[in-house]
Amino acid sequence: MRGRWISMNIGLLIAQALLIIWPPYVANATPVLAKRVFRGRLHPIDFNKSLKDGRRILGDGKTYEGFIMGVTLGTLGGYLVVYIIGSLTAPILKYPTMLDSFIMSVAALLGDMLGAFIKRRLGLRRGEPAPLLDQLDFLLASLLSLYLIDPSLLPLPVAVTAVLITPPIHLATNAGAYLLGLKNEPW
Numbered sequence: 720m721r722g723r724w725i726s727m728n729i730g731l732l733i734a735q736a737l738l739i740i741w742p743p744y745v746a747n748a749t750p751v752l753a754k755r756v757f758r759g760r761l762h763p764i765d766f767n768k769s770l771k772d773g774r775r776i777l778g779d780g781k782t783y784e785g786f787i788m789g790v791t792l793g794t795l796g797g798y799l800v801v802y803i804i805g806s807l808t809a810p811i812l813k814y815p816t817m818l819d820s821f822i823m824s825v826a827a828l829l830g831d832m833l834g835a836f837i838k839r840r841l842g843l844r845r846g847e848p849a850p851l852l853d854q855l856d857f858l859l860a861s862l863l864s865l866y867l868i869d870p871s872l873l874p875l876p877v878a879v880t881a882v883l884i885t886p887p888i889h890l891a892t893n894a895g896a897y898l899l900g901l902k903n904e905p906w
């Protein structure tokens with residue numbers, strides 16, 4: 720089993736990694752749409768509260784509406800694509816179930832909140848870049864959640880590939896969201 724994974728060629732490894740992390744990618748990329756959908760009626764998860772350091776717990780970039788949007792689209796939209804591609808490529812590639820997709824989506828957004836919490840403690844304002852933290856917080860949290868519920872979907876080479884391909888993909892999608900006017904910063 721182990722040997723089979725390690726001998727997979729790099730293309731298959733990337734395809735396998737993408738198939739597994741697609742739901743949390745969608746969950747992480749879609750909360751930005753909440754701004755459009757809810758038109759300014761957004762509720763910050765931290766209820767506008769600050770800590771003793773005078774900085775917001777999480778900041779205005781983490782809202783309930785964005786969270787719900789990300790979990791819903793990550794679970795359904797993420798899973799739909801995974802299911803279609805996964806069933807076409809089975810049994811070569813493995814793919815997450817809808818429950819896996821839901822859990823990874825929730826974990827992705829919790830990881831994103833942890834990232835924001837750390838950024839605020841470091842004194843970074845909402846939207847200020849924190850290289851690697853911005854790109855990996857959601858991913859590491861969702862990989863951990865998948866590892867806890869179904870480690871057979873996450874052999875080490877797939878996990879490592881997922882981590883390596885995420886920063887460039889994340890930067891490209893954020894630049895795209897910026898060009899579409901959805902984000903204020905291109906990162």
Ligand code: CTP
Nearest residue numbers: 750751753780781782785786835844845846847
């Ligand atoms: N978003 C949201 N709710 C979430 C996560 C994201 O509403 N739980 C929306 C916010 O409008 C946020 C945008 O998605 O500004 C982009 O997300 P992200 O880049 O993670 O947030 P930042 O604005 O960069 O804030 P931070 O510095 O806290 O990461």
Ligand code: MG
Nearest residue numbers: 846847853906
């Ligand atoms: Mg950001």
Ligand code: K
Nearest residue numbers: 831834853856
């Ligand atoms: K983030």
